[in-house]
Amino acid sequence: MANRGRLTRIVSFGIVLLVAIFTVWPLLWALKSSFEPANIMYGFPPLLFPPLDSLTLDNYRALFAQGTSFPNYILNSIVITTATIIIALSLGSTAAYGFARLRIPFTRIALALLTLLLGLPYGVFIIPIFQLWFGLDMINTYPALVLTYVGLNMPFVILILYAGFLKFSHEIEESARLDGASHFQVFSRIALPAVRADFMVAGMLVFANVWSDILIVQVLTNTDAMRTLAFGILLVREQQQSFTYTVLTPMIVLGVIPIAILFGVFRNFYKQGALEGAIQ
């Protein structure tokens, strides 16, 4: 029996290890390639371990050279993502607190509706959204993009934070109210700090969604100056005639590695936070 237990453990460890290698392989491969000059990257035969002294930062420098669109793309991505995270979390957390604590009529129906909206593809919203911003002459503007992303991300932000608020007893909040604190003070000083794990989860999901979206960018912008990194990388790939990946790999690294590290590091929040709510 004990031997059998050990065998199970060895086999299952092997499975986990293999899956981890499968997971990390494309990430590391892109990272490695991004430091290779074209003659090594496309050299023959291709190398698993390129000589260390051939590695260079030239591919990254080239992204910032005169006349490239990359600085624009990444700046747009940063501005739009940051603004969306701030606004979505502000609106979402106050709304979630209202639903969880402040006796809003039709709360159950509203939450069921949000769950339904969560499962729908952006496609069922995008045509009227396009007509709306087009009618307001706000195509190619930050506010149109940011507000659209805020709306599309609102359902899960509210649902995650709502589940978070319900996990805590509201006795402390009520005694703070009796001591004369306003609803907003109770919300910002007591309730919000209590759900910071769920707050992080919601923020990371908004970050990931907005950072990697291309549909909204395609529909609501039509100039190179307004494109974001996730869509810009496809444009760059079209324009690049040869040695495409000398340009693409550093863009992939900058678009992917920060998010991968963030999700890896903060993975435990998911285990405690959002998933418990989802399964209940």
Place this chain on the structure above:
Amino acid sequence: MSLESAEGSISSTKSSGKGWSLFFPGIWFVLPALLVILALLIYPLLDSFYLSFTNASIVKTEHSFIGLENYISLFTSDSAFRNALMNSLLLTVTFVPASVFASLVLGVAVYENMGNRAVSFLELVIFSPTGVGLTFAMLMWLWIFDQYGWLNYNLYTAFNIEPLNVLSSSASTILTASLVTFWKHLGFNMLFVLAGLSRIPRSIVEAAVIDGAGWWQSLFRVILPNLRESMAIVTVTSIIAALKAYEQVWAISRGGGNIDVLYTYMYKTSFLYFDLGKGAAIAYIMAFLILVMSALSLLRTRGYRG
């Protein structure tokens, strides 16, 4: 107004006069989000539904009601739509079972090594693609499969396998998109399995062992039946992810391999061919498929339990 005051008086009888004071601040907390949701989700959702019965177009200012014509023409005379639908289904039937099976095996494997530091670290690694954008993910995998890449070179020299060109046919292209979707969602799906496993009381598993059940027996008799709910969630989220596939296919389509799934065809119909009415109809077909397939998988598990 009368409705609001009725609500207020009901709640105030329930909790000694707090009804009004809680009701009004509550509205201010919810209102901003509510306005955004109404303007950017609810109204567009309803308007799309209406548009799907019209011949609305980007290049015309007027449109008229044409009944079910968009839906009928999609299914009867639009071969590009049928292709896209078949591709979406191919992606779904390859990705969903693989994803459910792999996350189950992986979850149990991690569970068997609970407390092992190395496994905890590997778990973080496996979770890390969760937030990665599918455009980037697709380009990364295409670089792995590149004709001049290390993988193909070694497959050729070691096994004499001709270099793979994953974009050579529409089926292999969709399978690549399926693989990339699988890669991205595996760690997230594993979490649902782990959450399910952590709910099974140790005492049940130990009782099975005392009764003389071997590892496989306790897996099939005790662990798997208790994971039904987790697996239903993994199935539903996977179905949604498969039918919503967009970036990973667009990343190929854009590169010249002219291939569509429902979502990319919806985009092209609406914004490249300007047919907003038909585009809205495709969007609603997608939403319908997502809702029906999700409901079916949820009902199935409920049935087992009852």
